[in-house]
Amino acid sequence: MNASDSIDPELATPRYHHLLVTGGAGFLGSNFVRFVLTRFPDVRVTVLDALTYAGKRENLAGLTDGTAARLHFVHGDIRDAALVDALLERDRIDAIVHYAAESHNDNAIYGPEPFIDTNVKGTFVLLEAARRYHLRFHHISTDEVYGDLPLDASTARERFTEESPYRPSSPYSASKASSDMLVRAWHRTYGLPVTITNCSNNYGPYQHVEKFIPRQITNILTGRRAKLYGTGLNVRDWIHVEDQCAAVWEVLNRGRAGETYLIGADGERNNREVLGEILRALGREPDDYETVADRPGHDRRYAIDAGKLMSELGWRPQHRDFSEGLAATVEWYRTHEEWWRGDKEATEAAAARRGQ
Ligand code: NAD
Ligand code: TDX
Secondary structure, three states: HHHHHOOOOOOOOOOOOOEEEOOOOHHHHHHHHHHHHHHHOEEEHHHHHHEOOOOHHHOOOOHHHHHHOOEEEEEEEEEOHHHHHHHHHOOOOOEEEOOOOOOHHHHHHHHHHHHHHHHHHHHHEEEHHHHHOEEEEEEEEEHHHHEOOOOOOOHHOOOOOOOOOOOOOHHHHHHHHHHHHHHHHHHHHHHHOOEEEOOOOEEEEOOOOOOHHHHHHHHOOOOOOEEEEEOOOOEEEEEHHHHHHHHHHHHHOOOOOOEEEEOOOEEEHHHHHHHHHHHHHHOOOOOOEEEEEEOOOOOEEEEEHHHHHHHHHOOOOOOOOHHHHHHHHHHHHHHHHHHHHHHHHHHHHHHHHOOO
């Protein structure tokens, strides 16, 4: 599904017209940039992206001429303070939307240093730049900063809220929690107009094949078996990436400075259930998968209460049918093999070295 296929809810009118989107060549960032450029003809976007293994310039290709003219792509690192300053000045940026991060839990477990460098130091560099130029700053974070919830039925109604204590359990989530703390401190101490969104697991087009859903789809499409970590009973709260884009847009333009908003779409499912739907969509038997080594420290369950975002900003998810969204995602990977083929072998080789 692409941006123009869905019916738009009432979206906020733009309050900022020159956005710097960091990590705009990654999964969430590129979806957000498309979302903004295709809907708001008076908004310009500068993307700053280091094009790590997770970023692709072509994630932003294929925009129409008029839309592409409002996109300025810069290949560079968020930790490069001089470059960030130069961009803010040259492109007259009025708000930073900070998506750039090292984002994969398994990578963090086996090599945490880049996560500290980019997620913590990189966020610090951007906050300092925002402070120098008096800019609005929106920070993209994750529900994983709240740790995990138990799996037993008696706690099934428990969900994360904006008041939940920070309890990150992995190197990745600890790095994201650290970045959230910096953002909050820059608001309290320097009065920087910040907001934070902590979102649950996204799915949709342009997600790297290292992540659960694209990995299973592309495993099957390349003749491999699907690979479930541990028992497969861990629960994630899935949201379509386009719903996340709309939520970030609302918070950027209408959210209250200093506030955190949780984003989620009541999409809780365990990994076995999600895999079952992928197998069905690809015409495979329900047991056509193997279990592999579990992720050390594997978070059991994430679940989001998005009540604040809904009641304060009126946001509602538009992709309410997970099976339909997942089937469209399967179809996207089936028809975009040239997009993921180049990453597949190396990703599987790394997983094999971990016994996964
Ligand atoms: P991704 O790995 O697909 O993309 C990250 C992008 O950041 C890439 O384009 C990469 O090149 C870029 N990048 C990395 N280091 C950089 C650096 N030092 N300087 C400049 N650019 C750099 O990640 P994603 O899944 O799109 O996640 C984006 C953000 O959303 C992250 O902050 C992540 O924590 C958060 N998030 C993701 C999810 C999810 O389900 N994917 C859920 C909640 C929050
Ligand atoms: O091959 C796999 N088999 C498997 O069972 C992979 C890659 C994952 N899993 C499991 C682990 C998790 O329980 O699937 C679940 C989802 O795993 P990931 O896609 O790695 O996502 P997760 O660790 O939940 O984190 C994601 O959501 C929050 C994003 O990667 C983060 O960037 C985001 O912050």
